[in-house]
Amino acid sequence: MAVVDSHIHSEGRSVEDLRFMAKNGIEKAVTCAFYPIEPRFPETLIDLARKLTEFEPMRGESAGMKIYSAIGIHPRCIPPDWQKVLEFIEGYSGYIAIGEIGLEKGSDEEKEILKAQILLAKKLDIPVIIHTPKKNKELILEKTLEILDTVSFPEDLALIDHNSLKTVKTVLDKGYWAGITVQPGKLSVEEAVKIVEEFGDEKLIANSDTGFSESDMLAVMKFFDACKNERVAKKNADEFFGI
Numbered sequence: 001m002a003v004v005d006s007h008i009h010s011e012g013r014s015v016e017d018l019r020f021m022a023k024n025g026i027e028k029a030v031t032c033a034f035y036p037i038e039p040r041f042p043e044t045l046i047d048l049a050r051k052l053t054e055f056e057p058m059r060g061e062s063a064g065m066k067i068y069s070a071i072g073i074h075p076r077c078i079p080p081d082w083q084k085v086l087e088f089i090e091g092y093s094g095y096i097a098i099g100e101i102g103l104e105k106g107s108d109e110e111k112e113i114l115k116a117q118i119l120l121a122k123k124l125d126i127p128v129i130i131h132t133p134k135k136n137k138e139l140i141l142e143k144t145l146e147i148l149d150t151v152s153f154p155e156d157l158a159l160i161d162h163n164s165l166k167t168v169k170t171v172l173d174k175g176y177w178a179g180i181t182v183q184p185g186k187l188s189v190e191e192a193v194k195i196v197e198e199f200g201d202e203k204l205i206a207n208s209d210t211g212f213s214e215s216d217m218l219a220v221m222k223f224f225d226a227c228k229n230e231r232v233a234k235k236n237a238d239e240f241f242g243i
Helices: 014-024 042-063 084-093 108-124 139-150 168-173 189-199 217-229 228-242
Strands: 004-009 026-031 068-073 097-102 128-131 158-162 179-180 202-206
Touching: 004 139, 004 179, 004 217, 004 228, 014 026, 014 042, 026 042, 026 202, 026 228, 042 068, 042 084, 042 139, 068 189, 084 108, 097 139, 108 139, 139 158, 139 168, 168 179, 168 189, 168 228, 179 189, 189 217, 202 228, 217 228
Parallel strands: 004 026, 026 068, 068 097, 097 128, 128 158, 158 179, 179 202
Antiparallel strands: none
């Protein structure tokens, strides 16, 4: 059984790491936009988008993995003149989603940028991958849902990620896809399986958020081994992203 890791940061991993993932069943992955330091220029994120769409899929191919790309402005990586990044994204191609976007602290600037990116995704009719933070997750989720409601964003195009045991029901009740991140500091395999058992598998999508920090690169496969749920480990991601 091959699975899909729906949220990684592949540039934080070596080709050897990607090959290890591929050999152990991670058939496809979606790599998301994130810059590990605060960018000083909008061009930094423009070139990041080019790297994610032009270079990372080649690295994945050399490792035996199909890598798809999401691009955008992460709330911890906001550059000056951020509108230039969105102008570039609108005229660019080669990506399957806008992400990882969202709110970290819920500031007015973050909310403005999230709304602008959601509106762009709605205009382009493409999915969004929305981050929720470790701190104040429930409060930040509430603010995020308010923005989605304000722009009447299509429920089937929104994946709200990094859910906790407390937030999954809220996301699913609103009709959005819910990402469950199986990773130390987020969800254990046992907690992820419990979520599937409690809420079903219709709109849940598993991921590892593997990237720059120490990570369990095989978390999605371990989740599948524990519950044998192909929908959450593969089919729902295929459907949501159209891959």
